[in-house]
Amino acid sequence: MDRKSRTSRSATLEETNEEVSLWKQICNSLSKLENVQENITTIVTSINHLHTTVNTEDGVPPRIGDKLTEYYKGGIDLTQHEAKTINDIIEKLSVLIALRDASEYSYGNGVLAFGTSVAAKQPKQKDKNEEWILAVVLNYNNEKNKYEVEDVDQDEFGQKQRYLLQPRNVIPIPSAEEAKSMLEFNSGQDVLALYPGTTCFYRAKVIASPSKVSRDALFEHHGLTVI
Structure with a gap:
């Protein structure tokens, strides 16, 4: 993939961080799980209501029987979806925990x-x-x-x-917290710079440190940021 195709995409460091990505996926799955469980509750309530209207001694009227069958099938599908979503969440949480543990030993x-x-x-x-x-x-x-x-x-x-x-x-690449304690780059120092909103680096030279000028003047090529 050439630079042109890569720079046409928007991908910040935060979006490409695996821990952040996993956490977003987990939150999304939890939201879906909540919706599924609400639908299951609705179906169970409807089934219970229909049962209260039926006299078992007289048998189940065809219309109510068909409706009950429809509800039960829908309930089965939803519970299977619920189980799949829960397993997916557990798997992602396990990976996230492993990543968090590993991050403490990155170096x-x-x-x-x-x-x-x-x-x-x-x-x-x-x-x-x-x-x-x-x-x-x-x-x-x-x-x-x-x-x-x-x-x-x-x-x-x-x-x-x-x-x-x-x-x-x-x-x-240092984390945001690690970057806070890093020394500033000296004027004339060669660095790798990341094009804003992309996943592609290029070689650049520091013009001045952030403490002396605004970040917009850090490089000869405007709009580029040191990582």
């Missing part, structure tokens, strides 16, 4: 942990310039001394590409 033993957001240098491809992209660490291969990372962006086929990269081609 343990010098190895980046699963889920760490990084700037990753794509392997050189024919007729394409090398690019630094926003990616997430999947694992570290001790034998090959390489990280497996996954591009946060999808390709033209809707797939997220994965790469095996040497450590020097994987740069961890």
